[in-house]
Amino acid sequence: MLDPKDHLAATLKLTRQTQGLSLDKTAEKTGVSKAMLGQIERGESSPTVATLWKIATGLGVSLSTFIEPVPETKTQTIVRTADTIRQHPGDDGLMIAPLFPFEQAFGFEFLELTFLPGYERISEAHEPGVMEIVSLITGQLDILSDGQWHNLKQGQSIRFAGDRTHGYRNPTDAKAVVHTLIHYPHRP
Structure with missing residues (x-):
């Protein structure tokens, strides 16, 4: 690889x-x-x-x-483990595991994100029509959408427009792990 x-x-x-x-x-x-x-x-x-x-x-x-090339096989079952593909790009308090990188046929990418304690980032709007779905697996995480911070607890999920300013904040001293699906509707 x-x-x-x-x-x-x-x-x-x-x-x-x-x-x-x-x-x-x-x-x-x-x-x-x-x-x-x-x-x-x-x-x-x-x-x-x-x-x-x-x-x-x-x-x-x-x-x-x-982050990673698209898996080669498209018609067979694919099993991936976050521990083997997790990366810490730029060392900024966020680790990312592209469980299923973007494929045109599906229009989305599915990621595991690990937010280290104290991490906070306001994200600029993505391209028009992008939607994000975030499900909190462990820990606690605040998500900013539509100008309001939403406090997610373990087991909760949120869907929001990624084509507007949004943000992520881990206000605790423990890591927060989420699965996120990012849908790009306007890709050819």
Whole structure:
């Protein structure tokens, strides 16, 4: 399996080139500096999940596109274990396991996210029509949607529009683990 940093570098460069974009144009579309994009493409930088989201949204691709290749088999049963694929990109208090990366045929990605104690992030709006469903497996987590923080307890789920500003906050001193499904309705 390709090293996560190498996969990210190769995928960003290929996505950018496939769309006919220079680093300058990519920086304009994503809000991420040309210098940072160049460092990522050269494998010199491990961006945070927030930065990856900005790049993914600006380029119109899923977050998991940059984390792991789509599994090769599409017609057979696939079993994946979060412990073997969990990553800590950018070391920003969030670990991510792309249980099922985005596939065009399904229109969604299914992730396990682990929010370390004290983690907080306000996420910019994703592309129009994106929906997120978050189910809390362990711990406690606050989700910001429609301008209001919702406190999730273990076993609770929330669905919200990912195409608006939203956020995640772990106000406790224990990790919070969620399963999240992100649906991208406008992908060809």
